[in-house]
Amino acid sequence: MRQLPVFVNGKFCKDPELVTANDFFHSLNVGNTKAVAFAGLSSHNPRVITIANAVFGSNPPINQDVLTKAFQVDKNVVNYLQKQF
Secondary structure, eight states, X not given: OOXXXXXXXXXXXXXXXXXXXXXXXXXXXXXXXXXXXXXXXXXXXXXXXXXXXXXXXXXSOOOHHHHHHHHTXXXXXXXXXXXXX
């Protein structure tokens, strides 16, 4: 039997019965490369959530000690970045 296209919010979507974990994973072998992008989809109506805004511009702010350790930078760098948001 032929599968009919599935639409969510008017956009073409893969049939939920045919979705696999590999549909959400892609690996790149690019060698030594300043930026990495993470993307996450939280619903059928995804929006862009930038890491910088979520981390350095959060309200209330994330503790500087946590950010310093997570990003392995000096507190002055974290303070500077938080002031940008």
